[in-house]
Amino acid sequence: MKKYIIAIDGPGASGKSTTAKILAKKMAYIYIDTGAMYRACALNTLTENINLKDNEKLAKMLEKIKVEIEYSQNGNQLFLNDINVTKRVREADITKLASEIATIGIVRTKMVDLQRKIGENGGVIMDGRDIGTVVFPNADFKFFMVADVKTRAMRRWKEAKKKGEILNLDEVEKELIWRDNNDSKREISPLKRATDAIPIDNSNLTIEEQVQFILQKIKQKKDKK
Numbered sequence: 001m002k003k004y005i006i007a008i009d010g011p012g013a014s015g016k017s018t019t020a021k022i023l024a025k026k027m028a029y030i031y032i033d034t035g036a037m038y039r040a041c042a043l044n045t046l047t048e049n050i051n052l053k054d055n056e057k058l059a060k061m062l063e064k065i066k067v068e069i070e071y072s073q074n075g076n077q078l079f080l081n082d083i084n085v086t087k088r089v090r091e092a093d094i095t096k097l098a099s100e101i102a103t104i105g106i107v108r109t110k111m112v113d114l115q116r117k118i119g120e121n122g123g124v125i126m127d128g129r130d131i132g133t134v135v136f137p138n139a140d141f142k143f144f145m146v147a148d149v150k151t152r153a154m155r156r157w158k159e160a161k162k163k164g165e166i167l168n169l170d171e172v173e174k175e176l177i178w179r180d181n182n183d184s185k186r187e188i189s190p191l192k193r194a195t196d197a198i199p200i201d202n203s204n205l206t207i208e209e210q211v212q213f214i215l216q217k218i219k220q221k222k223d224k225k
């Protein structure tokens with residue numbers, strides 16, 4: 001049976017990764033969180049003390065950087081130069097830096113290459129900002145997830161609380177607005193819906209409902225063939 005490439009794009013905390021993880025389990029596909037790759041790059045500039053404006057150093061860093069994902073249905077693990085950084089890259093300083101580094105052309109070229117290599121044989125669900133527009137413009141399925149910013153901020157707040165961290169809800173909302181803006185206004189591969197991506201506003205949907213919606217779309221296409 002044909003193994004599809006499924007692209008899910010959308011802004012921060014719009015439910016892409018939660019949905020993608022469940023879908024991957026149900027379909028026995030691998031899940032690739034491309035945001036994690038930009039986060040790993042961001043962390044590397046911190047550990048190697050590289051200024052984002054220093055193109056030469058950045059290029060050298062990209063030549064030797066090792067970003068790897070170990071796939072597991074119980075949660076992928078992210079490795080940066082052989083060190084497990086899965087948890088570290090979710091911290092607030094990296095979230096902001098990832099959005100900054102993701103505006104830089106040489107960084108995107110390297111990450112997009114990597115993403116294409118991982119996904120080219122199909123059987124993947126990839127989430128990000130530019131999967132349906134740039135990485136896999138011919139993906140078999142494209143979805144664009146959105147939710148209003150208050151809902152998204154509350155989701156992030158609850159996620160942190162589960163990990164024992166109490167955040168300021170206004171700050172979380174401000175950070176999301178800043179990132180929405182930075183990600184959609186950048187020159188290279190800005191966050192935007194591919195014209196052929198199916199939009200999903202999940203502000204008032206449960207996780208199960210949005211997963212079912214996607215599965216239904218996939219089934220409809222299969223039935224047509």
Ligand code: CDP
Pocket residue numbers: 011012013014017034035036038039095098099100102127128129130131179183
């Ligand atoms: O999980 P969350 O939605 O908060 O963010 P993420 O998906 O981990 O992405 C972190 C940052 O990486 C985003 O704010 C984008 O600037 C960037 N990114 C990107 O430019 N292109 C992608 N395909 C994925 C992420």
